[in-house]
Amino acid sequence: MMTIRDDHALAADLATEAGERLLRIRERLGFDDSRALRDEGDRASHVFLMEALGRLRPSDSILSEEATREERLDPRRLSADRVWIVDPLDGTREFSERRAGQDAAVDGTPEGRSDWAVHVALWERGRLAAGAVALPAQGRTLSTAEPPTLPAFDKGRFRIAVSRSRPPEFVQKLAYLVGADLVPIGSAGAKIAAVLTGDVEAYVHAGGQYEWDSAAPAAVALAAGAHASRIDGSELTYNQADPSLPDILVSLPELATSLLAGIRDLHR
Numbered sequence: 035m036m037t038i039r040d041d042h043a044l045a046a047d048l049a050t051e052a053g054e055r056l057l058r059i060r061e062r063l064g065f066d067d068s069r070a071l072r073d074e075g076d077r078a079s080h081v082f083l084m085e086a087l088g089r090l091r092p093s094d095s096i097l098s099e100e101a102t103r104e105e106r107l108d109p110r111r112l113s114a115d116r117v118w119i120v121d122p123l124d125g126t127r128e129f130s131e132r133r134a135g136q137d138a139a140v141d142g143t144p145e146g147r148s149d150w151a152v153h154v155a156l157w158e159r160g161r162l163a164a165g166a167v168a169l170p171a172q173g174r175t176l177s178t179a180e181p182p183t184l185p186a187f188d189k190g191r192f193r194i195a196v197s198r199s200r201p202p203e204f205v206q207k208l209a210y211l212v213g214a215d216l217v218p219i220g221s222a223g224a225k226i227a228a229v230l231t232g233d234v235e236a237y238v239h240a241g242g243q244y245e246w247d248s249a250a251p252a253a254v255a256l257a258a259g260a261h262a263s264r265i266d267g268s269e270l271t272y273n274q275a276d277p278s279l280p281d282i283l284v285s286l287p288e289l290a291t292s293l294l295a296g297i298r299d300l301h302r
């Protein structure tokens with residue numbers, strides 16, 4: 035690999051390569067022992083990204099979901115100018131799940147799901163400076179190197195992506211209030227990518243999440259001109275001492291005002 039490369043391209047290349055490794059691991063291990071598949075995916079992708087960033091950006095700090103507690107609490111990260119915030123495998127559950135029923139491949143071979151991602155973001159002096167979300171099983175990587183062009187929004191009913199396993203408690207009422215349908219999808223990265231590519235128009239989450247779950251997809255969403263904020267409308271902030279970042283709203287810009295107003299009304 036080259037060592038002189040801009041941060042946008044580096045994020046995209048590393049996320050893509052980590053994703054290709056994850057696809058090969060899934061092919062090799064199969065779905066029979068889903069815990070073993072999950073653990074090996076998390077571990078191998080983390081090791082790859084740590085080694086590559088350590089070699090190509092030796093003076094930068096790293097915050098990874100798979101780091102040890104001590105590494106995550108390392109105070110040097112808080113005074114660093116540049117911190118890579120990575121989730122080596124977002125949507126771990128979906129990565130290790132067999133697609134069921136009519137979703138299974140037509141040739142009868144059980145196939146994996148495609149709603150999981152690799153997140154690589156760069157935080158620099160208070161803001162997200164670069165980011166990439168690889169969607170290996172969808173064969174694409176979205177990144178700030180070439181931000182996607184947002185779909186135009188036609189007035190009318192729209193779709194809100196939510197967690198398959200832990201959707202916010204208010205989201206049914208919100209959908210009713212704003213005239214939307216809920217679409218359960220795994221992985222924060224896959225859901226935010228779905229907003230940027232036109233599969234849905236918004237993503238709402240609350241109740242718990244961490245910086246690595248949203249840093250890279252939020253970087254791409256903001257670079258593309260989408261709305262990305264906390265659900266009270268305030269800015270998403272990263273590289274905090276406590277990496278908890280429990281809620282997020284990403285949407286096409288035209289929908290942000292009504293979604294924020296709807297969420298506010300439901301929290302009164």
Ligand SMILES: Nc1ncnc2c1ncn2[C@@H]1O[C@H](COP(=O)(O)O)[C@@H](OP(=O)(O)O)[C@H]1O
Nearest residue numbers: 123124125126197200220221222241242243247
């Ligand atoms: N209530 C909660 N508390 C902590 N983490 C949560 C959470 N809800 C979702 N997440 C995390 O956010 C990511 C996307 O979740 P979901 O697919 O349910 O939307 C997952 O990351 P990982 O797969 O990296 O663990 C998941 O662990």
Ligand SMILES: [Mg+2]
Nearest residue numbers: 121124125247
């Ligand atoms: Mg995650």
